[in-house]
Amino acid sequence: MKKYTYTLENLNCAHCASKIESKIADTQGFENVSFNFATKILSFSSENPDSLLQIQQICDSIEDGVTVVDSSKKTKEKQSGIINADTVMLIVAIVLGVAAFVLHLVLPENQTYSTVILLILSVAATLLSGYKIFIKGIKNAVKLKIDETVLLAVAVIAAFCLGEFVEAAMVTILFSLGEFIEDIAVDASRRDIEKLAQIRPDTATIVKDGIDTVVPAESVKTGSIITVKPYERLPLDGVVTKGKSTLDTSALTGESLPVDITVGSEVMSGAINGNGLIEIRTTKEYGNSTASRILQLVEEASARKGQKEKLITRFASIYTPIVIIIAAAIAFIPPLLGLGEFTEWIYRALVCLVASCPCAIVISVPLSYYSGIGAASKIGVLIKGGKYIEALAKADSFVFDKTGTLTSGRLEVENIITFGTYGESEVLALAAACEKHSVHPVATAIKKKAENLKLPQLSDYSESAGHGTSAVYNGKKLECGGIKILNDEQKKLAGNASVFVVYDGELIGALSVSDTVRAESQEVISKLKKLGVKNTVMLTGDSKSNVDKVSEKLGLDKCYSNLLPSDKLDKVEEIKTHSKAVCFVGDGINDAPVLSASDCGIAMGLGSEAAIEASDAVLSSGNLVKLPDAIKLSRRVMRTVKTNIIFALTIKAAVIILAAFGIASMWMSVIADTGVSVACVLYAARLLKSK
Template sequence: MDSEKNIEKVTFKIKGLCCADEEVLLKRTFKKLKGVQSFEVNLTNQLLNISFNPSLLTRDKIIASISKTGMTAITDTKLKRTVNYWKDTRTILLFISFIVAVIGFGADKLHINPFLVKIIYAIAIVVGGIIPVKKAIASLRKFILTINTLLVVATIGAVSLGLWEEAAILVVIFSLGEVLESYAVDKARGSIKALMDLSPQTALVRRNGEEIMIPVEQIEIGDYVIIKPGERIPMDGKILSGASSVDQSPITGESIPVAKETGDTIFAGTINQRGSLEIEVTKLAKDTTLARIIHSVETAQSHKSTYQHFGERFGKIYTPVMFVVAFLTATVPTIFFNQPFSEWFYKGLILLVVSCSCGLVLSVPVAVIAAIGNAAKNGILIKGGAYFEAMNGVNCVAFDKTGTLTLGQPYVTDIIPLGPVDDDTLLAIAATIESRSEHPLADAILRYATTKDIKPDNVIEFESITGMGAKAKVNGQTYLIGNKRLFGQTNYYLKIADEKLIQLETEGKTAMLIGNEKDILGIIAVADKIRPQAKETIQLLKSLGVKKTIMLTGDNERTASYIASQLGIDEYRAHLLPEEKVNAIKELKKDYGKVAMVGDGVNDAPAMALADLGIAMGGIGTDVAMETGDVVLMGDDLSKLPIAFSLSNRTIANIKQNIFISIALVFILILAALFGLVDLVSGLIINEASALVVIANGLRLYKLKILL
């Protein structure tokens, strides 16, 4: 409950939400319902997220409104681990309808009383048609023509022509197709269920000296959780005691377990392998890295590609048009050309049956969610179909350097005094200033100072100067640390340092000048290791159709040149401030069209947001990366990037196949119906079978192995 606005937010699982027509029906239902503030229908995951004013609208009224559409709302929104289709109402009604239809067929063949045979067929039709009729009536009330309306009209038409057997078979086959399609779509939802299964529902917590097993939802920040060998880790936290190796592959896709010891961070959903661990919980169950991944996957359908929008728009226009075409087929030949009414009325019914576009409408979101599930298994979080499409058309990939192309773990390589100071004094000054900084280079200096037992002094008047360095007052004297631009602005004489700077930067090192208000005191050089996978990643991206790779860095010209040459990057731009990276992305978009930006999600966030596709590194440990990236590489594994691009290409190709097959087959069936080449039953069988084929084709993406 939101006390400030008195708004309640609820998520319902919607049973029976199977196609876009029913999604439209729900949307029209809630658009006019008094008290609704906002709502979102998620077709693929069968979810309704709704915000409403409880003084004007109750949960019971929402559930009743959903029931009127022929669908059912479930307030327990946790997806079940397994779905027992034998207990599903549709399956039970299908089974009864099938048995009764078989009895009717047998009675017909044995030449039992024709009237009794009709009654048996009528029972089969009524039982199998309960749900479609309810949905058809609900949709007609909202002036929506759906596949359920189509079935009801076709069945009534067949009965009016005395085709009781065909009408019964029509209902049975339609119901069978609905059940099978629902089963197939649920397979796609399995990617989310698999993620949910990663997190234990309970955990062993130490409270007040006692060990108790409680649901993870009741665990609070600061609680102590005990994790035994072989158990899945239930919460994000920091290790208080114990050491072990942890299998992080469920989240990052990395195959090698990671060694963990006291002080290290661990994540919900990963697997403790050997030692016993006690952790301090740092995030609530709803805020863990795994929970946020699940939420991103569940809401991925809100970021739809143009192909998804096409499928939905096609269905909205196509179904009413086919009703009109079927009506004209049934009436025009008789009225204007004196053709037999029953013959052309029957052809009109066949047109209704074969023109269903469910395969097209369902196959596209199924393909997207299956591909998202595949990516998640590989440690790649893709936040929607729109980003598969964006990735598929990328011509230029821009990379940040530190933490992206390099490991982001710089280390001190050189300390070079240039004034009346020794190495330790120079290091102490640098460490003191950098103790207030959050820059990765500052961490390198502080780590190195620790190894030398040098502790930072007291700092006052610290100031970070973006893109140049920092300054602070230490023991009453002002000191500066940074690049040449920082000292150039303060009129320092740099000639004495130039030779050393050139040498260090040519070796790929980042050199920082340290000085006071009068003199340059020395240089500290820091280097960062290139990621082992970086060079191969660049080559693979080019083989996948990326025309241009470019590095955007705030580092100096010579270091940037060295890194770019080592990796085979086409171009680099150095000395860039964050806003200059944004300008660079603007220029690249003009020159190359679609541009992707790969960064760590912190300083690169503005450039990533402007790019057509933002790709964030290391989402498992960085909240900012999880928020800013359209695509997130959960582990710091750059080799996952070509996998994401390849999966994108396969996904878009799969979607195009499904669209082509669906439209082509419906067109062929329409012609076959007009020329009398298919009857009512065979037309429906072919149509339902084709829908299952394209859905199954989309499902292939979930288990597809990407080999590069």
Template structure:
């Protein structure tokens, strides 16, 4: 069945999706408040010398990318460095061959490099990957059991557990120190554990390391899943194509296609490259790229983007894009560009440790040695006070305060059908003041439904629907399937049809009970007396088709992609918490206007992926913005937004590219997610205030001689218990 002209739109000009390297950024522009471990360098430009590239293994977060950059910048001869975290790619410009030195520097920092053309190594088994964490959990349980039976044995067991957990972390901290990253979170964790052992808090030392390793594994899992989304995006282009030369068909690799090659794509097949249509007519599903809710008709000479699916026939096309420069490739580059524009969010504890840990150690050292040296005071009391300060300064409570709240917040969100990929995403979600919605599949169900049946000349509506279903039966077109499903849901008897024939650019016809029945777009059948009613339906965002028998109009069918049941409730709830909404869609303006009016939202329609990124950047400049979508075309906009949120029923690419997902596919979950994120952010602030406040109080009392070691132990342990209990309140939040 042909798509009606009311839903027809010009072929999208995907050639406008161009990628240009981000401008050079300085520390102020990167947005990380001075937290980056090395200045975020721009994409390497053409310089006198050579460019080298690798893939990096072992990066768990954006902060890891900064650590790799920092290590490579120490290599003599390197002029430009860029690590693209989304694709695990390292790009280096140098005035000479520095490959060996770069590989040595990255290896010394604790990461691995492989050539970009080398095959991906097989991932280790889950058991092997998680063996260190499982071993530490078992040792913690055994240590706790021994502590209940025999205190000295339990203490020794906790010491052994701490040393086992500390070894890989301390080794990585030393590597990073050598590569120029002095106060990474590994350094902080090593200091915290050693400090806790020094004052005898052995159980606490082991627990801090256990929590840290759990957080690292969760972060690594989220990063791996995100990269799978990039792989899924690339998989939209088939690896092989059917090329036609001199009337002969041959199967070739997609990368071997060149502009001017003629290719064939079967019904249901995807285009391997951008191309122009040679066949007189074909219908293509471009929803993955444009968000268009129904397939779009293309005539000979019109451009079709890579990744589009031929809906109803074998089509011949002429390739127009170079390898690596198709619409899919450009969307992938847009995702990477958006990733680079967003400054990496350093974890609070990693930033604060740069000041806090050295400062508290310096204060403890000065308290221990200055009075005896400068004022001839007794050594023993002041060493005792210095040790007490080290205990008070032990950042165990501070280290636990943030991950405890984040873990509770993420767990509470999961119970409510929301997947939030890490603490950084949770923090950003709490700052959101605007939400941009994709339309098709996000605010709407994403499947056309029959909304009106209007018979002419006393034609029975059910008879009209059954007749239309007979003609459409067996078609793969979404509108046709909607008509057949509506007839089946009404339990109508659908008559048999014969001689079904698709009419290029017009509609479909068949013989039913010996009569020729035609179904076509409203604009393809002359019926001036129906023009006003057709116009009213189309202005309401509906697609109208005409059913005619032997050139006599029998009636109209109207179809529309309907709103989700909870869409209005979700939008109203967002307004109540001070969050405004806007629709960004690739669909036609009339369909967008109808949905926007029903929900009371502003809208922008007819947007390509690059246009959505532009709109998101403009909105983001006013206030933190969340982008909610379900399609591949939404992925670049999700990355450009403060936070990207995918519908659980959306494409794999949208789900993996997004920072969060509504796994239950309920829009009302978005409001719950934002409220929970705000509560978690408040909880983190409370925990930090508790941890630092108690330390500040006991710092003063220690210097005044009021607090001894045993009270310092109580203060540190008490702070840890308080922040943990406070974080657990999030699990009970309604």
């Protein structure tokens, strides 16, 4: 099986798009089929090398004018301006339609010349604004495919037959105008979404034999030296080998503050260089760079549809036949019962059919999810699909790993306790001198704490795994290590300290060394509780004493210590039994099983490959700052989806009921169709502008 990605150009009907997607999925030889209406990207897996031709045939059988293009070979399309031949004809049609409407009000009725003038103006306005709709409607009718174009064509012809010339013209103009505005709104949303691709430059300036050469970024091999000029985007990940500057990483992490870089600094593709010229040794190829991974995550997000997206697809397939049955009942049952003329009830049925088109929902719901995913990526949160937006929105339990998530993962000396006549500085200096040659993380923390102190000279250094270090100071033994270096009497004085200093057999001091809490953790936990999160939990393999201190400082509801990865998994499963949804936030490889098991697993940063692959969302900045924003945005997406569904169905139901009673006219049905579609699309697209 090979993965293919095609662009379906000129496909502007969301209902038709869902039919194409379903038909391809039901065709033998195609798997993992997903179509993103927002970007017009169709992706699937197939063994068929002639899949493009087969896809084109499927599209032609459902929607005329759709062109299937290989996305890898697609060139950037030129933006055709809003003013073109069709726009000019629509403007002329509107002028003629308004003229016909005014004359209809002022000319005397039942006069031949009045009828002829209104007929000429109405026919001209109808053909100018709707000739494409009628052609498409006729083709669809021949294929026995009933859609809004067929219904509109039938309704307009019926209106002309009934002598309602002006109404027929105005209905066609309103429909075309609505389609025009809807296309502009959807295209604007697509352009906003496509702007994400601008974070990945297509070219790189490679340095070879002292000469700068611009080459395609995808051709640059790992280990190559590239030059990045001031204010250019970095095309590839790497390490700075020459120069110093600042980087704007806001497109990747959502952080607005620039990052200082110098020789040895690791840098990510997609960041914008400041005012310094830098050289970088590349560490990843184009396809595996940070910018490429971000784009891939966002593009693949559409394949993981939310429950409401799936529901809408099923809804559209059931809804249309039901509405046709209702319209048929309205058209034939009342006149057969002697409640009026057939022409009157058929007209009412046509109003129902035009009003009932589900396009408003079919377009706006997927667009809402994808707009939310695009908006989240702008703030440095990569959400991998609509189903995870739903989980984030309703989650009432957030479970955190400790090290590297709630804490920085860097050990620091928090407290120094002295015994006897020794002062804190003396104890710290002796401990640092004793740990001088050790590379243990605890030793590193002690040496960092004492970096401004003058250390005494020691001799005969030695280190024992699990015990600590020792040396000779002024002819006497100096030891620095864990509780194992203490005798029973000294252990009674130990308290909660983790490192002890023993000189000549006497306990002279103790140091509390622990992981430091992230600066933002306390505020983030507080914000989660204000957002209504009922359960904040920490799971870690660390000792209970360290865990309790962190938990108390952050105000967590529960914490569990001394856990193995399998224990964490069991705890998450237990928490899921009494929660609406559970989100787990972690950063390590050992967190991958728990990230997969939770309703929405959130990885910290773009570090561990295993964690990112197993996660459902990524905090690309590597900190928790944007987590509350992601929750608020997810809830806003879900409110938008629900609002659009309720609004569209309410308006359509109202017009259908009014039509059944003869109150709603054809122009009202057009507003219930295209007017509601435009409103829903614009309401969904505003998510992309979220701050």
